[in-house]
Amino acid sequence: MAHVLSAVEGKVIDIVPIKRCLISVSDKTGIVELCTVLQNNYNIELLSTGGTAKKLRDSGLTVIDVSDFTGGAECLDGRVKTLHPKIHGGLLAVRGNEAHSQDMITQEMKYIDMTILNLYPFEETMKRPNVTFEQCIENIDIGGPSMMRSTAKNHVSTTIVTSPDQYSMLLNELASTNGGTTLKTRKCFASNAFCLSAKYDSMIASYFESQLAIDNAAEEATASLSQVVIPRVYKPEFELKYGVNPHQKPASILSLQGQSLPFTVINGKPGYTNLLDAANAYQLVLELKQATGLASAASFKHVSPAGAAVAVELTDIECQAYEVTEETRASLTPVSLAYLRARNADPMCSFGDFSAVSDIVDEQTALYLKKEVSDGIVAPGYTEDALEILKKKKGGKFIILTATPGYTPPVQEYREVYGMTFQQKRNDVVLTSKHMETIVTDSTKCAPITDAAIRDMIVASICVKYTQSNSVGFSKNGMMVGVGAGQQSRVDCVKLAGRKVQTWYLRQHPKVLALPFKEGVKRQDRVNARVRYIEGDFTVEEKLRWNEFFTDVPAPLTQSEKEEFLKQSTGIAISSDAFFPFRDSIDHASKLGVSYVAQPGGSVQDGNITEACNEYGIAMCMTGVRLFHH
Template identity: 35%
Template sequence: MKKRALLSVSDKSNLVPFAKGLDKLGYELISTGGTLKALKEADLPAKAVSEITGFEEILDGRVKTLHPYIHAGLLARRDEESHVKQLAERDIAPIDVVVVNLYPFKETIANPDVTEEDAIENIDIGGPTMLRAASKNFRDVTVVVDPTDYDAVLDNLGDNGGTAEFRKTLAAKVFRHTANYDAIIANYFVDITDEEDPETVTQTFEKVQSLRYGENPHQKAAFYKEGNVKGASIANAKQLHGKELSYNNIQDANAALEVVLEFADQPAAVAVKHMNPCGVGIGETISEAYQKAYQADPVSIFGGIVALNREVDEATADQLKDIFLEIVIAPSFSEKAIEILTVKKNIRLLETPMEINETDTKKVVSVIGGLLVQDRDNGKILANDLEVVTDRKPDAKEIDELLFAWKVVKHVKSNAIVVAKSDQTLGVGAGQMNRVGAAAIAFEQAGEKAQGAVMASDAFFPMPDTVENAAKAGIKAIIQPGGSKRDQDSIDECNKHGIAMVLTKMRHFKH
């Protein structure tokens, strides 16, 4: 009996050469819809599925392959005598090769103007059913879902019809593919039904690249991205120059991007080291913003990651080239900037959109044996939200500086303190076991520049000692959430030293 191959694909890349290869190997070709048309136009002897089933497509093509003559041909075990007998009794021919890829659901919902009706019509039913059936029976059936596998499949089939181990590898790929497909659909329905905490969370990601190693050389790592990621994202970034990103590069680049996105309304530059901002500046131009970020901590920025929210121009590129930087991230680079920066062999240049993805509302963190899922910390504070609790009220300039420091401290590991002045960070105390220790680091880094500066704290002061030390450093205004049982002690300490304090009533812990 002649072997049979069923082809039904939405992605017709290299379909005809592959089908010709199957025909040359002696396979009878059966097909549906647009795939059948493409094969016929290539003068290939393909039969319609309806010729096999004796049943025409109905319901606008919703039902065409969901038929016993198809699925019995896929699922019958060739080594099971009763299966072979039942096929013979019903004159059903086995199907040996299945080539299917699915309706473009992911691509359909990527359109911001997609309607619910269009999305639902692009949910494939027959395709996943055939793929799963063929994959379950991989001992006898070769199943192909990826056009990049066509050449390898033809090579394998030429070896006496293929090998079971190769078919198993293809089947495993199919199950990953259909799981990914179903996960995207499931998450779409979570979104359109406004489900807050579904009983299961199904995540799916597509591989971007294998990494040389993880945080340390003895750890293996790879980088994956969400299927329909939009807007600002390292997963979306286009690398213009430099060697491959490492695990730590990606972590730090993401941290830098998250900070710079806080400053959409003005040119901003952020330098990051070990996932904490070491220098942040805003200015009239991106060059001025970068200069402030650099001067904030010219020691720590060395070997760091810099994110800028405006095009890198010639003037900024001239500044960036003067020190060793691992990565520069920006929405674009001028031709002259690229010319200047690509002289440095190892610097990585990444372009990414700077628009915040409004649909990316959840943050997921792995723990041993599970996941923590929470809303992203998208909390914003405006001047009108601040509660002044001290005798001295901050002036308009201090309010701007306090809000600047507040945007930065949100992205510093807790316990976190940020000292800032004139649209520039001066000291950052990150990740300490107590707030006094975090403040001490920030004050030491700021040095004499702390005189007349402002200070932000990601959480309340449990005791007045941090305020007392702030007064010694020369701090003139403080922004903090408040909420401690001993808030009044800190307020009294501020009043004692003429420090203005405002409360946000919003905490920004970052673990």
């Protein structure tokens, strides 16, 4: 196979034999084994410098020092050794170009067919504790990137190898071509090299940016950071079927070059929204676990939680409402208990959810997940029995993600929208009991703030942190019982979530618990039927179909019966992602059994909001932390 470039440059041959190789690596993993094969099997001449040359010689290999090859000694404390015309001429000369060939002869240059290198460990140096700016600067590689780019540019004739991960592929290629490389491989390696170059420069530029920010803060410098270019390099990881909608193609997941993804796909094929749900849900449960010390779970739909909870024992009435048998109740583990609660916050909205848990998924959790309609789960790990159960769910299509151990997200977040790139510091504030200490209401008039109340306010606050704003959330017994997301008016958020709170509480009404379902009615149909019974606003046709679920048609749950039962509701906590601008939210919340409020505060109406809480006997704390999420 031949590829014609031009009449002057001649032809590019697919397979190019390797006769001379330049090696300069900081990561010496596998380099001796590789070079032993290069020299002993293919008689390839080895050029090298410094520590790499010493390691190869100590292993019995014959190595030519770069200084001997160029005729120029290293200088400036090693800063200049490969920056030499005989190195870059040997790499950049176009084979078959008569003018280049004549220059090679005149300048006494020799061709270099392959470069094996990796760069000074700038990133590792940068992350070392107590490292100085000067030490980081000294670890900026100059010669390495220059050789890498020269070799990659001339990939029609030269091979650039930049990672020990490529060694096995290179050896296979040499074996199949009797000591050469193919154009396809050279082009692939060149692409990887330019990506590495971009990543390397990106790290250095980002480091300088961070240092400028420190200088500006410390010295009140006048230079504007807006003039600093921020390069970001992405590595394609895997393709997605489509984006948010089927017509949004192509779509894929990319990682920030040099950083792993937060999850590994164990089973199934996640979609765009699945992974957005997973990212938000997993952050939520990790923060719940960190703040409360309890196993935590979340049930997500369309990038907002339908439910979230921590492991708190079920009451008898909750067991009836959630269809938990005594046998199941006795076998619940903390993580399965947390997910059971999260899923039962709003079981209609949780239909087809993506879930997250803070702890390793055990068999009991997997068995509970098995019977629910759900798209997938993310967790720190799975027992063998749990994994076997989940892999069979949805005909083998159930999505299983394992969180990357020790994953640390970048401090800065970037988002591209309509040709604009937004940058902000990641919202890494974790709400804890410390944020619930500023109580602004009158303790003689309002409900005493117990440990359980603090726990519930924490649960609600962390939940709304990952709910599309404006948002409010209601919680009780360590679980969300109503979430209102994405409303323009805060009182509308309260009313939306409040309807869910009422439905949650009315699911415990004796008439709801006693609904006479026919044998064989599916679990989700029972869930939906109970909710529709509570709502009661049937059309004629809908009521006829609903009646078919029962052995006897139930008597309606009247409005007066609902109101009487709802009067018993108490001890509920509400959290808002931003301040309440008017007291109407508190007025409405008082009808829902709310005893505790957590909100950032900071409104000119804070005094009126506090007085409203005092009037209703609702204790309120101001966290001082706004939690908008967009």
